Amino acid sequence: MAVLARAEAAEIAGALLHDPPALPGWRCLRGPEIGLAMLRGRAGGDGAAFNLGEITVTRCTVRTASGRIGHAYIAGRHLRRAELAALADALMQDPDWRDRLEATLIAPLAAAQDERRAEAEAKAAATRVEFFALRNTRP
């Protein structure tokens, strides 16, 4: 789910909709719909929780013709992406689909996301700094 939540709709659609075997039909049981989640932090980073502010969230639940139910909750307002992610979630529970989606959808997306993360880490590492305190030279 973390991988699908960070993917673009086109990326999910690419693996899901343009690839045989034919997809089972599906219908939405709830959504896709946009709402909010209240984001929480902790005082001092590790103390009591407090409400920081809200974030937009899109959710969707689908049921495939074969009876599998899939859910998606995605930060932001992305109706199409949430529906496709829910469909992928439903299909991932189907033994016929699980391995192929793992290979054609999840693994490539995860690799691309890892690469983006590594890129940011490498840039951050280039700004890593060692500060030196100057010795007091007065007698």
Added chain:
Amino acid sequence: MSSTAPSQDGLALPGFAAPVADAQACFRAVLDAMAHPGRIVAAGAGLRPPAPLAPAAAAVLLTLADADTPLWLDPALAAAAPWLAFQCGAPAAALAASAFVVTTALPALEDIARGTDAVPEAGATVILQIAALGTGPALRLSGPGLAAPALLAAEGLPAAFPSFWARNRALFPRGIDLLLCAGTRLAALPRSVTSVAP
């Protein structure tokens, strides 16, 4: 995510076909009913909630109930609980703490949230499912918004309903608001209705 999680049995039936438009239409219907006590309006046509929850009652909940409105469900309607939890997200709560009370029989008024003088809007909205609206014995409703008493025919209201309403009215501005639902029909008795006579 996995399908082995709790309450998947609530997912068999969908909610509104067009969530935004259908909820707006139902909101308008409830508004009409509240503004014209005793008027019968249509709600929930095309909706198939788990039996025995009436489509009109289900439509009202899909429209008005959400995670911020605690809900008490009559055990006789328990079959609809997972569906309501999934579609509305309203948390199940004790009767006295609920913003919505969905029931087939009126609980004692004292057991329902009636609000306080400082916060009268905290009084619950009671959704009472009855056998029929438009047939059965008629009630005469009077109050603000009604130039002449309105006649409401309802089947399945308890005989003691006029005295229940008189006690509710005595609490004003506290008290409960009542939505009567039967099939896809709905009528409202806002707490401003001053008298209900057989």
Added chain:
Amino acid sequence: MAYVAVKGGERAIEAAHAWLAECRRGDPAVAELGLPQIAGQLGRAVDRVMAEGSLYDPELAALAIKQAQGDLVEAAFLLRAYRTTLPRFAASLPVRTERMALRRRISAIFKDLPGGQVLGPTTDYTHRLLDFALAAEAPPPPPAARAEAPAPGREPVPSVAQLLRAEGLLQSEPVAAAPDPGDLTRAPLAYPPARDLRLQALARGDEGFLLGLGYSTQRGYGGSHPFVGELRTGAVSVEIVPPELGFAVDIGEITLTECQMVNQFAGSKTQPAQFTSGYGLAFGHADRRAMAMALVDRALRAGELGEETGAPAQDAEFVLSHADNVESTGFVEHLKLPHYVDFQSEIENVRRLRAARADAPAVAAAPAAAAEAAE
């Protein structure tokens, strides 16, 4: 205060809105601003609008900035209005800032801190000279330098505050027994509010107001000798527990800036000497906001820490009633709306008093005014 409805002016209002739309667009010969341009190139404005609008959605914040012609308070107002139209699905699990994918992490109190210091894309060491190269269209800058990350992977990096707490040098944070913190968007603030509500109000407070208050504590109005224990910016995962699933799911990442301010505290007869802390957490890359929030959070803790109070920044009612710029702008700006009836009654009073004074004999006027002033 009473309000009286006025009618009329529809045509003038429509014309004003049409002119506003034209002004917003500006010269049609100049390319229109796209939302990706605002979100991508005015990121700090977007971060501020998300914080003060109390809604994390960079696209919507960019739209609000465009619609408000860059008026960030108006843009925050637009976001606040939008969020009221949406149902709330869930509350997140508290974000784990020690697991942040760090873009920036600095400390002003330890030069060698475990995990190291990372400057990130900061303006701190720029010379604040206008860069006229940016005024002309130019090819994109060369890509930022890259270096091998010393600890690739996702190991948590404890904050300086957590390290100090482990040694007992910094007061530990009490963890509340109640699982759900107070929410000022659901119940109005009652005074004095607990720290969870104070932090929520500060997190959406006006940056300028927080900055001024934070500065006032440094200038002696409730000072508490602050040090930046740590300032970090980066991406954190957001997790919610949907009721129909019953377990946590990761719904994506957001960028946050966290400030751990470390402040002096002398100790007392019952407590050994210990540092205390103020905390700031802000949407996006927002050093100034997070630091100001941490200073004010610490100032508002003065009472519970047994310190002398009385400075403006230590007065929760004063700070929290005036920190919200959407409330402030609403009440200030409503003054320009019609108050014709209010003012009519005032002006009649003034005319009557002046007439009474003109009618009275000159010798009697002075003592009467003095008596009134003494009332």
